[in-house]
Amino acid sequence: MEIVVASGKGGTGKTFVSSNLCLYLERVLHEKVVAVDADVEAPDLLMALGSSIKEVDREEFYGSYIPVIDRSKCLKCGKCVKACEFNAIEMGPEGPVIDRSRCEGLGTCAVVCPVKAIRLQEDKTGDIYASETSYGIIVVTGDLELGKGNSGRLVYRLKRKAYEMGSKIGAKFRVVDAAPGIGCPVVSSIAGSDILIMVTEPTPQSLKGCLRLMKVAESLEVEQVAIVNMYNLNPGFVEKIKRILKVEILGYIPYDVNVIKAYTLTRPLLEYSPNSKASKALINCFNRLKEGWIE
Amino acid sequence: MTVITITGGKGGTGKTVIAINLAFALSNLTGQRILLIDLDVENPCTYTLLGVKPKTVEEIGVFKPSINADLCDKCGKCVESCPAHALFLIPNRGLMLIETLCEGCAMCMYVCPRGAINRDRTIVGWIKEAKSKDIDLVLGELKPGSRKHHEVMEATLNHARKFWKRYKIVVIDTPPGTGKGIYMALEAADLVVAVTEPTSLGLLDFKRLHSLIKSMGKPEVVVVNKYGLPGGIYESMQQFLEEEGLKWFKLHYDRQMLSAYIKGIPVLHCYPNAQSSLDVKLIAREVVSGLKK
Numbered sequence: 001m002e003i004v005v006a007s008g009k010g011g012t013g014k015t016f017v018s019s020n021l022c023l024y025l026e027r028v029l030h031e032k033v034v035a036v037d038a039d040v041e042a043p044d045l046l047m048a049l050g051s052s053i054k055e056v057d058r059e060e061f062y063g064s065y066i067p068v069i070d071r072s073k074c075l076k077c078g079k080c081v082k083a084c085e086f087n088a089i090e091m092g093p094e095g096p097v098i099d100r101s102r103c104e105g106l107g108t109c110a111v112v113c114p115v116k117a118i119r120l121q122e123d124k125t126g127d128i129y130a131s132e133t134s135y136g137i138i139v140v141t142g143d144l145e146l147g148k149g150n151s152g153r154l155v156y157r158l159k160r161k162a163y164e165m166g167s168k169i170g171a172k173f174r175v176v177d178a179a180p181g182i183g184c185p186v187v188s189s190i191a192g193s194d195i196l197i198m199v200t201e202p203t204p205q206s207l208k209g210c211l212r213l214m215k216v217a218e219s220l221e222v223e224q225v226a227i228v229n230m231y232n233l234n235p236g237f238v239e240k241i242k243r244i245l246k247v248e249i250l251g252y253i254p255y256d257v258n259v260i261k262a263y264t265l266t267r268p269l270l271e272y273s274p275n276s277k278a279s280k281a282l283i284n285c286f287n288r289l290k291e292g293w294i295e
Numbered sequence: 296m297t298v299i300t301i302t303g304g305k306g307g308t309g310k311t312v313i314a315i316n317l318a319f320a321l322s323n324l325t326g327q328r329i330l331l332i333d334l335d336v337e338n339p340c341t342y343t344l345l346g347v348k349p350k351t352v353e354e355i356g357v358f359k360p361s362i363n364a365d366l367c368d369k370c371g372k373c374v375e376s377c378p379a380h381a382l383f384l385i386p387n388r389g390l391m392l393i394e395t396l397c398e399g400c401a402m403c404m405y406v407c408p409r410g411a412i413n414r415d416r417t418i419v420g421w422i423k424e425a426k427s428k429d430i431d432l433v434l435g436e437l438k439p440g441s442r443k444h445h446e447v448m449e450a451t452l453n454h455a456r457k458f459w460k461r462y463k464i465v466v467i468d469t470p471p472g473t474g475k476g477i478y479m480a481l482e483a484a485d486l487v488v489a490v491t492e493p494t495s496l497g498l499l500d501f502k503r504l505h506s507l508i509k510s511m512g513k514p515e516v517v518v519v520n521k522y523g524l525p526g527g528i529y530e531s532m533q534q535f536l537e538e539e540g541l542k543w544f545k546l547h548y549d550r551q552m553l554s555a556y557i558k559g560i561p562v563l564h565c566y567p568n569a570q571s572s573l574d575v576k577l578i579a580r581e582v583v584s585g586l587k588k
Binding site for chain 2: 008009011040041048083101106146152180181204220234237258260
């Protein structure tokens with residue numbers, strides 16, 4: 001079963017929910033779990049789960065291609081310049097010049113070149129690695145090279161890696177901690193998952209993000225449930241969230257200083273402070289998830 | 296004209312709140328209207344905090360194939376060459392496009408030997424504008440379900456570029472992250488304001504962002520937001536900032552800031568004398584005096 005945790009707005013507590021959900025599945029339900037950190041531009045899940053004690057797998061990720069032009073063949077006809085939908089090629093005095101920051105690496109230029117002067121070369125855009133944390137949970141993380149694109153393709157690869165590792169160790173669950181927003185990596189995170197847990201806070205900004213996220217999940221036909229985090233910062237808004245979201249709300253988590261303390265020590269809250277208010281609320285949320293969605 | 300990009304690595308560190316409050320404070324100091332560009336196209340929030348309703352000024356479209364079934368002889372060349380695997384030949388039904396997979400490269404149109412694929416356009420987002428007290432807003436919004444967030448960011452930035460020379464100060468608000476979209480917003484900047492928070496994850500993501508800003512050689516100041524948050528990490532944060540020789544400011548975590556945030560109003564307007572408001576004004580003064588140099 002693949003459970004994806006996402007939020008339209010950043011900083012609402014995705015990694016907090018994902019890391020504790022992993023611990024709940026392991027320690028309370030005694031099920032094996034592989035976690036995926038799909039926030040490849042700011043990967044935090046490994047740290048939230050107590051950091052790596054052992055790297056169990058690593059591979060390079062070639063997410064894209066770059067066109068290489070053979071100047072001796074090039075006729076400077078400009079067909080590649082015209083065909084590029086991303087305006088990534090300009091005609092210079094020596095022939096066409098590729099703007100790497102705009103190139104999507106899809107290769108239309110190579111196809112339209114009448115003399116086959118363009119070939120595609122694989123481009124490394126990041127690393128994929130799997131680590132075991134001190135809680136015995138395997139975390140699959142992607143490290144996208146700074147300033148680079150193609151994060152959606154990297155997320156698909158991370159999920160596939162997690163599936164392979166999960167099959168090997170007999171893990172019934174995969175928990176995907178998504179990036180903030182609704183862009184390409186988030187679409188890849190949600191696609192093919194069994195259930196989406198949306199983490200929201202009681203503010204209009206977060207609610208709007210949640211509604212955008214629901215549209216994405218609907219288009220991908222993935223069922224949605226929600227958790228309202230830090231609900232007591234604005235309790236008056238909670239009714240509005242219930243009314244507008246119209247999805248099952250697993251529970252409400254209070255603002256609790258233990259959450260920040262647990263983060264500072266990089267320990268999941270359920271393990272650091274199992275009797276805190278926020279821990280009890282989390283357990284309630286996860287029990288609800290178990291009753292309704294986990295057979 | 297000076298472009299100030301507000302960014303932060305981690306989500307929820309306070310980029311948008313700081314962008315808006317800083318824009319108001321800068322307007323107050325300079326007596327000029329500020330252009331604010333919201334590039335957080337996946338969840339634009341500036342307009343909520345400004346209390347305005349932006350109007351669409353431009354639709355952003357990208358290539359989408361239109362299949363002429365009468366001309367298609369089902370040779371499969373387009374299916375074979377599509378790098379996104381978005382085209383399928385289905386027995387008895389012909390050629391099908393899965394639109395969510397299509398990356399808009401137009402390869403299919405060029406490889407089709409019979410001219411059965413033509414250029415069509417699909418909307419991936421919108422550029423919107425609004426005016427509020429002291430601030431002119433340009434924002435980009437991604438259509439939910441579309442993967443083209445970089446395209447929407449770029450189109451929004453290019454739209455603003457057409458007229459931003461009219462302003463003395465331009466403030467860009469960005470989404471979380473350290474990818475291609477952030478790179479674009481940093482490239483445009485004369486000054487980067489990096490916003491972080493005193494938590495372990497805040498510091499981890501800030502380090503990542505800082506190495507990107509540094510590699511681009513952009514002038515950078517740091518705002519440690521939520522300063523005073525109980526249980527926060529202060530020593531390791533300060534140590535890192537000092538090691539890197541970064542100029543940094545505190546933005547205190549107070550009840551007024553929290554209350555303003557929840558109401559969706561800039562703290563500068565509802566609690567002008569709160570510690571957090573004073574902090575914002577100090578940052579604005581330092582930014583302006585930095586610009587004069």
